[in-house]
Structure formats: structure tokens, C-alpha cells
Amino acid sequence: MATRALNIRSLRRTFITPEGVDLRLELGSGGSRAGAFLIDILLIVIALAVMSIGLFYVFSATAKAGAGEGGAGGIAVLWLIGSFILRNGWFSLFEMGSRGATPGKRLMGLRVVARDGARLTGAAVIARNAMREIEVFLPLSFLGAQTAEGTADTFLVIFALVWSGIFLFFPLLNRDRLRVGDLVAGTWVVRTEKAGLSADLVGSAMRPRRAFSPAALKLYGVYELQTLEDVLRNENPEAIATVARTIRAKAGLPDDGDDYGFLSDYYAALCAHLESGLMVGRRRENKFTDH
């Protein structure tokens, strides 16, 4: 864990709570950010379409009832304000809520957080989302308007693509996956995942355990132990057989035909061994370091 946090390429970031505990937040990856954005855009388009169709039906109904231009005017006003709010308010209003995420971000397990650990303010949310105007909407609407007039030449298309390219890939060009909006607003996007408490690998055994010699327990460190933990939790028979074979070969133990039982006993013994090291301040990181 410590090595991963120190790794500069890792997406883990130190985030200290007021109680003084480092939560080691994990930043959202470029892919999940892009996915969340596409979901939001799709939802906005759907909402716009539903609103337009709904208002059109209302319009037809009022026209039949003879409401005339007053009714049509009211509907036009509703449509203008509705589409304005959808375009400019969708991201901001959702992120100002207690979830700190748009529906797209929620689906992708992301959340907007202030980089300094303080509460996410409305000002920061507005700043990060107003920047979308130059990141996405400006080149698009520019290109759209010119194409509609038939004046979009190659140069303009290239310019729009380069412009949006710079902003689009901006999060991949910095360590903290910041959008231009995040940069100006002092925010970043982190992963929020739910994880149930998985079963205890050691405590659940109800039978006598195999005993291992000190030499067999000196083979591995924390990294190997946690890899073994993953193998046991995944319960993939092939992986279990391979790992059991390797460990038996290294420790010079005979094959007793119960790979899973062997591995879980070995895990328990190795874990207890390494933890007793921890108690006296010796943490053996992996099999290459010795203590």
C-alpha cells in the first residue's frame, strides 16, 4: 500500500481528514471521466427531446382549444428557458447537491471534491462547469454554425479539432487528471466505491491447520501475501493449483491433494508470521527484501 501511494503514476492521493487520518483517495481515471461525460450528454439530449416533444403536444392541444399566439408564446418561453437550464445547469445543479455528482458520475462511481479538503462550494462548481463552454460547447457550436452556413472549410475544421483536442486530453496531460475547469475551480474528481466486507480468510477455518517450518514462512513478504489473498478470494481453481504447486516446490513440501486447504493454511501461517514482525517494527515488503 505504501509503495503504491508513493508511486507517482498512481491515482492515489493523500487526503487528510480533520481527525488526522489519510483516506488515500483514488482519482477517477480518464476513461471513467469520459464515460460519465458521455452518459450525461446522452441524458441531456434525451431530456431535451422529451421536453420538446412534450411541449409540442401541449402546443397542439392549446392550438386546438384556440389559445392562439399567447399559448404558443408561453410554450416558446418554456422551451427557451428549459434548454438554457439543461445546457448550463445540468452539471452545476447536480454537483451542488449533496452527492457532488451528476447522474453520469454517479453511475461511474465518481464524485467532485475540493482539492484542499474543504467543503465543495457552489462557486467552485459553477467555475468548473462554466469552463465547459470553452472546452466542449464553443468548438462544437462554432463548427455547427459554420457547417450550417456551408462555410466550414478544412482549416476551420482542423482548428476546431485541435482546440477541442487540447482541452479534451488536458486531463491526461497532468498527474491529477484535472480538467481546465477543475484547475480553475480547485476541484478534482475521485472514485467513491461501495465495497462489502469480504469474509475473513483465516478465522473461518474450523479444522486443525497444517504447520509450517520457519524456513517455509521466510520465503515471502507482504506483497506475495496479499497476492495470495487475492488468489484465495477469487477462487479460480487453475490459479489456486498453480500457486499451490509453486509454493510447495519452493518450500519442499509434498502434494497432499488439497490445494485450497493448503493455501489457506499457508496464508494464515504466513500472515501471522509477518504480523508478528509488524509488532516489533519489521515490515517485510516483498520476497526480495529480507529481515
Place this chain on the structure above:
Amino acid sequence: MNARLAAAGDAPLVNATRFRQAHEGDWERLEHIVTRMEKRSIRSLSDEDLLALPALYRTTLSSLSVARDTSLDRALVTYLERLCTRAYFQIYGVQTPAWRQLTGFFARDWPEAVRALWRETLFCVVLTFGAALLSYLLIRSDPSWYYSVVPEGLTQGRDPSASATFLRSTLYSKEKDWLAVFATFLFTHNSQIAIFAFALGFAFAVPTVLLILYNGLMLGAFYAVFAAKGLGPNVIGWLMIHGTTEIFAICISGAAGMRVGLAIAFPGRAARMDSAVEAGRTAALAMAGTVLMLAVAGLLEGIGRQTITNDAMRMLIGTAMLAGWLAYFYAWPARSRVSGD
């Protein structure tokens, strides 16, 4: 699980087991409460849960610290990390209720943000009127300049070749239909420009300055056309009724964009990132409020101007609006400091 452990009978072999036995109940209760808060809100909690929450949070947080130091069970540490993170956001990420945010915005945050941008705002106002004067002088000396300043789509026949009668008629046409639609269109269109002006500031404020400059040039060009036909005061009234609010709003959002651009270009003693963030948040507040100003301007232009055709009345409304905004932004501080929370 606890039952099975009891059946095993032995003392736990590794710390994770001991640890899980001792605290699993607390963690699960916290997880239950947090899930409830995430799904609904803090109001859906029972009093008992609400009282238990802070203690459970601190217990779990210390469990995390201990687990990191003493346990090698990665699944356990990951579980506690995620649970603590979720709980942290529910406890510290709580937003003030919407109405409190809104009243705070209008009573304190917005005027303060606008006041903080006074230098940039003044610069934008000077820039607008400087550009207007320039384009007025240019067009007075050579009317053909008009066509290079104002795009064709906007003129609607209001160019130097138009007759005085026609120009006069455009100032006092009394539209009855579609007033509300016109007002709304103006509001959404201008607000979009205000947001652009803010966002464009990121490019070292240059595009924002150009936008403000161009706005001023158009203003001067329109005035020049009408003034040449002796309709100067009339067009001032026509522009003022909504213009004082609208141009002020555009200047504030331009100032917001400039602040961001300047903070990035010249961070001074602060780190560039910190400088950008501080400027970004202040500027965003100021810009958000201009949307409201532009809604007012839209109503004045779309409805007020179409129904009020008296020049003096139009000027009076324009002046009163300007005085109101100035008082709100710059004379408000004495009260806001006291009521701040």
C-alpha cells in the same frame, strides 16, 4: 461469522480476525447509516442513528489507522478505506440547504465578489465606452466603416443609408405579440455570452477583452447611425432602458474572465495554481449573478421597451436601474459584514 469463530474455539491467529470480531458490528452499522444517507438524505435517519453517527465514524476511522499498521488483510483495509471515505463525504460534504445558499449568495457572496472585481469591471466599462467612442468617431468621418463593424444580420436596415423616418420607426415600434418570447430569447442569448466571456478569460484574458471591445464598437456604431439623423437622444433612451443593466452585466462577466486570465498569467507571490483557484471561485460567483441581471435586462428590453415609448421615461428607468445595481454592489458592505455567519 462470529458464530463460526466461536465454534472454532481457538484464539484468533491473525490480527484481522480479532479486529473483525471486535468491530464488525460498528462498521456494519456505519455502512447501513451511510447507505441510507446516500440513498435518501440525512433527514431519513432516526434520532438514535443520527446521534451514533459521529462516534461510529471516529471508531471506523481509528479502525482504519490500526488496520493499516497491524493487519495485512488487504480486503479489510480496502473495505475500511472506502467506508471511511463515504462516511467522510456524508459528514463533511454536507451542503447547506438550497435556500440558505441562495440567501447567502444574494446577501453576501455575490455583491462581495463583484466588489472584489471592481478594477477589472472599471476597465471593462472604460473599454466599452472607449471602443464606442472610437467607432462613433470613425463612422462619423466615414460611414462605410459601419459595415465592417456591424454584421449584416444585426442591422435589419438600420444602416447609414436608412431614412430618418425609418430609423425613428425602429425606435418606437410597438410590438404586441411575442414580447415574452423576445425577452426570454434575449436573456438566454446574453447569458450565454456572459458565460463565454468568463470561460474565455482562461486564455490570458485576451478573448474576453476582444469580446468587450467588440461590444463597445457595435454600441458606438448604432449610436453613430441614429445621431447622424438627429436621433441621438432618442437612441440613448432606447439603449438605456435595458442597456445600463445589460452592459453592466456584460462588463462584470468580462471582468470575471479577466480576473481568471490575469491570475494565471501573473500569479504574483501566490503559486500559479492557488492564484487561479482563488480567482476562479470569486469570478464564478460574480459571473453567476450576471445571469440574473441579464434576465432583468431581457425583461426591460423585451417587454419594457416595447411598451414604454417615452424617451424620458426610458432614460429614467435606465438610470434608476443603474443606481440600484451600484448601490447594491458597492454600498452594501456595511450590512453584510454584520450579518455574515
